[in-house]
Amino acid sequence: MADHIAVHRSGLTMPVVTPRFIDNAWRRGCDFINMDLEDSVPEHMKGYARTLIKDAITNVTKGGAEAFTRINHDLVLADLEGIIWPGLTKVNYPKAEYGEEIQLLDRIISRLEQERGIRPGTVEIGADIETSVGVANAYDIAAASPRVREFGGASGYDMSRDLGVEMFVGFDQFVYGKGEVELAARALGLEPHTAPFTANTTGSVGDPDRAFREAEAARKCGFRVGGGLHPNVVEPQTRGFTPTQEEVDEAHQVLEQYRQLEVSGETWAETDGNIIDRYEAARARKLLDWSELCAARDQEKAEAFARVEAAAA
Structure with a gap:
């Protein structure tokens, strides 16, 4: 694996x-x-x-x-x-x-x-x-x-x-x-x-x-x-291949709603026609993790470009 x-x-x-x-x-x-x-x-x-x-x-x-x-x-x-x-x-x-x-x-x-x-x-x-x-x-x-x-x-x-x-x-x-x-x-x-x-x-x-x-x-x-x-x-x-800001915001909302479910002792809820449960929470976490990895990768490349430009200046 x-x-x-x-x-x-x-x-x-x-x-x-x-x-x-x-x-x-x-x-x-x-x-x-x-x-x-x-x-x-x-x-x-x-x-x-x-x-x-x-x-x-x-x-x-x-x-x-x-x-x-x-x-x-x-x-x-x-x-x-x-x-x-x-x-x-x-x-x-x-x-x-x-x-x-x-x-x-x-x-x-x-x-x-x-x-x-x-x-x-x-x-x-x-x-x-x-x-x-x-x-x-x-x-x-x-x-x-x-x-x-x-x-x-x-x-x-x-x-x-x-x-x-x-x-x-x-x-x-x-x-x-x-x-x-x-x-x-x-x-x-x-x-x-x-x-x-x-x-x-x-x-x-x-x-x-x-x-x-x-x-x-x-x-x-x-x-x-x-x-x-x-x-x-x-x-x-x-x-x-990079999650949009809208998708990131929605994922944060799903996790917040699921945290509220856990506090109340419930296992699932329906919000605006969408099911919120542990499976959707896991999906949201995966999207946020990937978004963070993409942001870190983009930062690495930006820093590498800056080093090349600084060396050429």
């Missing part, structure tokens, strides 16, 4: 071999930057790309974002040797299909942490489900290592190719796989990351309005992890 709650509302995946992306990543206001060694890096540049990660970690994190790296499914050892350095938060492993793969990653990462002076257990594993085999083995994959703390997938380009379905349609062609992956995550106490269906028939990756609607809907369905490919989606994702 996850022993902490990270705040990963917004993030950008970008090729580490494109300097203008990496150099400006810290300015984007993301909760994380996912530096890619996989699909966006040509085969002849894979080795070179690994050599860039160590310095790129320092660059992308100076604005307060966490540093992730997506490796290649078939180049695990070489990629891990090149990317496990202080400051890296997560290794994203694409097309995960078996728990044994995750256990192998865990062993290699543990060795590299020890060799490079990184606190044991620091580097997380993102086991990305992108095939039907991965969906079928979702629980075993998610349970394979304590480094897996967020778990999701079962949608996107690779999944559409594996299933033989069109990517951009007006219905949810991934609903079954996403449900299986979410249930595996929740059964293990992990943070699930997927999203409820919102139509995208154009294939746009930079629509801020759609990004907000999807993030807000995802949060209301119990999800708290975002990510994208275009800078335009960062702010709306961050906003959509």
Whole structure:
């Protein structure tokens, strides 16, 4: 079971071999930057790309974002040797299909942490489900290592190719796989990351309005992890995954009403057509806890930005 709650509302995946992306990543206001060694890096540049990660970690994190790296499914050892350095938060492993793969990653990462002076257990594993085999083995994959703390997938380009379905349609062609992956995550106490269906028939990756609607809907369905490919989606994702002030005020009211119930010895009451009981009180506490974590994360990023600006002055 996850022993902490990270705040990963917004993030950008970008090729580490494109300097203008990496150099400006810290300015984007993301909760994380996912530096890619996989699909966006040509085969002849894979080795070179690994050599860039160590310095790129320092660059992308100076604005307060966490540093992730997506490796290649078939180049695990070489990629891990090149990317496990202080400051890296997560290794994203694409097309995960078996728990044994995750256990192998865990062993290699543990060795590299020890060799490079990184606190044991620091580097997380993102086991990305992108095939039907991965969906079928979702629980075993998610349970394979304590480094897996967020778990999701079962949608996107690779999944559409594996299933033989069109990517951009007006219905949810991934609903079954996403449900299986979410249930595996929740059964293990992990943070699930997927999203409820919102139509995208154009294939746009930079629509801020759609990004907000999807993030807000995802949060209301119990999800708290975002990510994208275009800078335009960062702010709306961050906003959509963060409780509104109205929601925070309502949560405080629910807790106050429940405290009054406890004093009176009652277990539930109806107020303005809404039931107030211990379950609603627990829901309100969870929302307030998440709101506080979001505020703290935003403060961390603001302070990081201020330090960079002060150093440049």
